[in-house]
Amino acid sequence: MTSLPEPSARERLARDRADPAILRLHRRLSRLRGVCAFMNTGAHPDDEHSGLLAYLRYGMGLSVAVACSTRGEGGQNALGPERVGALGVLRTREMEEAARELDADVVWLGHGPGDPVHDFGFSKNGDDTLSRWGEARIVERLVRAYRRWRPDIVLPTFLDVPGQHGHHRAMTRAALAAIPVAADPEAHPEHALDGLAPWRVTKAYLPAWSGGGDTYDDETPPPAQTLRIAIPGREPISGAEYDRIGEYSRFYHASQGMGAFRDTARRAYALHLVEGPAGAGAHEAHLLDGLPATLADLAPLAGTEAAARDLVAARYAIDAALAAFPDRARIVEALAAAAGALDRARADADAGFLMLHGHRLERTALALDAALVEASGLVVSAQARPARLAPGESGRLDVRVAETGAAEEIAVTVETPAGLSAERQRDEDGDAAFRFALAAAQDAPLSPLYPPDWNAIGGNGPLVPTIEATIGGRRAKARLDLADAFAIAPTSSVALSPDAIIAPLADPRRAWAISVEGPEIALDTPEGFRVTGGEGRLRIEASGDLRPGLHQFPARTDAGPAWRITPIRYPHIGATAYREPAMLRLIALDLALPEGARIGYVGGGADRVGTWLERMGLDVAMLTAADLAGDLTRFTTIVVGIFAFKLRPDLTAATARLHAFVEGGGHLVTLYHRPSDAWDPAATPPRPLAIGSPSLRWRVTNPAAPVTVRAPDHPLLAGPNRIGPADWEGWDKERGLYFAAERDPAYEPLLAMNDPGEAPLDGALVSARIGRGRHTHTSLVLHHQLDRLVPGAFRLMANLVQPAS
Numbered sequence: 001m002t003s004l005p006e007p008s009a010r011e012r013l014a015r016d017r018a019d020p021a022i023l024r025l026h027r028r029l030s031r032l033r034g035v036c037a038f039m040n041t042g043a044h045p046d047d048e049h050s051g052l053l054a055y056l057r058y059g060m061g062l063s064v065a066v067a068c069s070t071r072g073e074g075g076q077n078a079l080g081p082e083r084v085g086a087l088g089v090l091r092t093r094e095m096e097e098a099a100r101e102l103d104a105d106v107v108w109l110g111h112g113p114g115d116p117v118h119d120f121g122f123s124k125n126g127d128d129t130l131s132r133w134g135e136a137r138i139v140e141r142l143v144r145a146y147r148r149w150r151p152d153i154v155l156p157t158f159l160d161v162p163g164q165h166g167h168h169r170a171m172t173r174a175a176l177a178a179i180p181v182a183a184d185p186e187a188h189p190e191h192a193l194d195g196l197a198p199w200r201v202t203k204a205y206l207p208a209w210s211g212g213g214d215t216y217d218d219e220t221p222p223p224a225q226t227l228r229i230a231i232p233g234r235e236p237i238s239g240a241e242y243d244r245i246g247e248y249s250r251f252y253h254a255s256q257g258m259g260a261f262r263d264t265a266r267r268a269y270a271l272h273l274v275e276g277p278a279g280a281g282a283h284e285a286h287l288l289d290g291l292p293a294t295l296a297d298l299a300p301l302a303g304t305e306a307a308a309r310d311l312v313a314a315r316y317a318i319d320a321a322l323a324a325f326p327d328r329a330r331i332v333e334a335l336a337a338a339a340g341a342l343d344r345a346r347a348d349a350d351a352g353f354l355m356l357h358g359h360r361l362e363r364t365a366l367a368l369d370a371a372l373v374e375a376s377g378l379v380v381s382a383q384a385r386p387a388r389l390a391p392g393e394s395g396r397l398d399v400r401v402a403e404t405g406a407a408e409e410i411a412v413t414v415e416t417p418a419g420l421s422a423e424r425q426r427d428e429d430g431d432a433a434f435r436f437a438l439a440a441a442q443d444a445p446l447s448p449l450y451p452p453d454w455n456a457i458g459g460n461g462p463l464v465p466t467i468e469a470t471i472g473g474r475r476a477k478a479r480l481d482l483a484d485a486f487a488i489a490p491t492s493s494v495a496l497s498p499d500a501i502i503a504p505l506a507d508p509r510r511a512w513a514i515s516v517e518g519p520e521i522a523l524d525t526p527e528g529f530r531v532t533g534g535e536g537r538l539r540i541e542a543s544g545d546l547r548p549g550l551h552q553f554p555a556r557t558d559a560g561p562a563w564r565i566t567p568i569r570y571p572h573i574g575a576t577a578y579r580e581p582a583m584l585r586l587i588a589l590d591l592a593l594p595e596g597a598r599i600g601y602v603g604g605g606a607d608r609v610g611t612w613l614e615r616m617g618l619d620v621a622m623l624t625a626a627d628l629a630g631d632l633t634r635f636t637t638i639v640v641g642i643f644a645f646k647l648r649p650d651l652t653a654a655t656a657r658l659h660a661f662v663e664g665g666g667h668l669v670t671l672y673h674r675p676s677d678a679w680d681p682a683a684t685p686p687r688p689l690a691i692g693s694p695s696l697r698w699r700v701t702n703p704a705a706p707v708t709v710r711a712p713d714h715p716l717l718a719g720p721n722r723i724g725p726a727d728w729e730g731w732d733k734e735r736g737l738y739f740a741a742e743r744d745p746a747y748e749p750l751l752a753m754n755d756p757g758e759a760p761l762d763g764a765l766v767s768a769r770i771g772r773g774r775h776t777h778t779s780l781v782l783h784h785q786l787d788r789l790v791p792g793a794f795r796l797m798a799n800l801v802q803p804a805s
Contacts, residue, residue: 077606397414
């Protein structure tokens with residue numbers, strides 16, 4: 001279930017919104033007001049200053065873009081179980097939809113977990129982040145982004161100060177460092193092979209406010225304000241305040257729980273100029289001071305009188321189109337005149353002018369065409385059927401024209417990726433559809449999981465139709481987005497059940513049954529095992545004593561490696577998918593299970609802990625709302641998954657029953673929650689327990705951080721598995737986060753740990769005897785370690801779910 005706007009908030013915004021077609025037309029026209037470009041740089045999807053970008057784009061007519069260094073694949077997921085690569089796919093789509101709301105481009109600098117520039121988890125240190133990404137690498141990618149997109153103004157989202165996320169600090173440092181390099185003609189000459197020339201960013205700003213809050217804790221004050229951007233009024237057509245538009249965009253970052261309609265919309269942003277044109281003082285009057293704001297401002301620079309005259313004429317024609325809104329016929333006439341004047345200016349302008357400012361004219365020309373198509377009343381949609389083709393398969397692309405409006409002589413062309421052909425078919429039905437037969441070659445490369453960029457004006461994805469029509473006497477083109485994203489994907493998916501086996505060394509069992517859905521496969525078998533069977537069922541046998549450790553069985557078909565495809569579908573992003581090599585994993589470990597444990601698991605869909613408890617061989621029931629309202633005494637232990645109090649209203653309603661369960665002798669185990677996850681420190685746990693905030697101060701990000709066991713003989717650490725140093729080896733991403741802070745004296749801290757240079761924290765695992773039972777709360781990222789098959793996580797989890805003692 002996504003965290004899209006609450007109904008009341010959505011209704012408030014909807015009342016202010018215009019007819020969608022009228023709103024689209026006005027937003028297409030507003031693109032033509034200016035010729036300057038603004039780039040906001042950040043480290044993760046959701047780092048963008050959405051309200052500011054909404055105003056710059058819709059209120060000032062700037063072109064806006066977000067340059068993002070990672071796909072957010074190392075973060076959390078409040079929606080479901082997607083992690084790492086799959087989460088990166090989900091958050092990529094969220095960023096695209098958030099950008100669509102802002103009419104902003106997205107420039108991706110990192111390309112998923114296999115790329116050095118990726119989200120490896122929370123970092124408190126910018127230097128460490130840059131060393132892992134490669135400082136020269138991320139700077140070069142930003143240089144390339146500046147030279148390709150040519151922003152006039154750059155604004156990193158966060159400050160490079162202690163107490164801020166290390167990824168944010170690294171991205172801010174790299175964004176500023178790349179500015180002089182991008183302007184240096186001697187730097188990165190290889191960019192010329194891609195048609196990129198040096199580019200000088202005219203202005204760079206930093207936020208003149210702290211980025212501290214519930215998560216971060218900036219230690220040094222922000223820089224002084226040199227410019228205040230006031231945000232007056234509302235967007236003219238929708239009637240929505242710009243900050244509201246920004247928050248509506250942020251709701252698309254639902255996996256991170258973003259978006260909130262404040263009682264009072266934000267109406268100003270304070271910025272600090274760190275790089276500017278000669279003569280820029282400590283206080284500027286306007287963001288665009290020293291920059292050419294419109295086509296008319298470019299006229300004196302054009303180099304010829306004819307080009308200057310036509311640039312001014314194009315500006316006046318654009319103003320006439322804006323003034324004519326919403327009269328489509330008059331708008332088309334004015335836009336066609338503007339496009340003609342712009343064409344002449346581009347033909348007559350001085351070569352030196354075009355080298356410096358030609359991109360502004362090109363960007364305006366594309367926007368003029370898009371506005372002409374919208375103003376004409378042409379209604380067109382495009383869809384590939386099916387949306388995914390495997391190598392060797394065929395399908396079709398339909399481009400359907402529902403209304404032609406003022407458009408004439410309509411034609412459609414199609415851009416295809418390598419290995420895919422699109423052949424125009426005859427229109428036999430006479431239904432104004434352009435049909436293309438699609439055929440993927442046997443050796444067609446698979447579509448990338450992480451696209452390199454996203455363009456707000458359209459034409460995204462590997463398969464791009466372009467519609468061309470005569471409108472107002474001008475031949476206009478518009479690149480289209482498909483209704484459902486197209487991809488060349490593997491022929492089929494292989495699902496192994498289970499896909500991971502937990503094999504305790506003391507268990508006498510040495511054979512396991514695996515069911516297979518999909519094509520017939522074979523498993524590459526590691527030494528010490530053999531695989532038999534077929535037709536949907538395999539048998540894994542150990543030929544002798546199990547060797548402790550992880551054993552992997554890659555799957556393959558006659559055609560090559562087998563793939564596991566995981567569909568990802570949420571209402572706010574539609575349907576997409578993640579693919580990875582299909583593989584069976586078997587972890588052999590020293591694991592003892594608690595005797596007599598009957599476990600009830602309450603999950604919110606954000607982790608797989610219940611599944612892992614079952615695979616360990618424990619007696620587990622997945623609790624429904626009816627179960628929570630029923631007899632809880634049939635369980636010795638109830639485990640509450642991450643975020644579950646926020647995601648499960650029935651769980652919050654059962655809080656008093658859970659307290660009674662503990663008092664009566666049950667063991668309640670709660671996995672980490674954020675303060676915002678409906679966690680009331682005084683009411684949610686059986687005894688008061690507060691979660692630390694800001695969370696940067698209450699987490700240990702180093703997965704290898706030393707762990708001090710403060711109570712080695714405590715029942716939860718002494719058995720059935722005695723937890724020792726080896727159990728803390730091999731952890732991934734981090735130790736834990738959202739540690740318990742202030743708490744009732746009944747809670748005993750069992751562990752202490754810290755990141756380098758910081759004081760030890762003792763809130764990672766606390767437990768209290770309450771009545772005849774026990775409440776244990778852990779902020780260790782056990783759910784992630786179980787997914788990564790870390791042996792110590794299974795041993796500790798087995799201890800935590802034992803009956804109260």
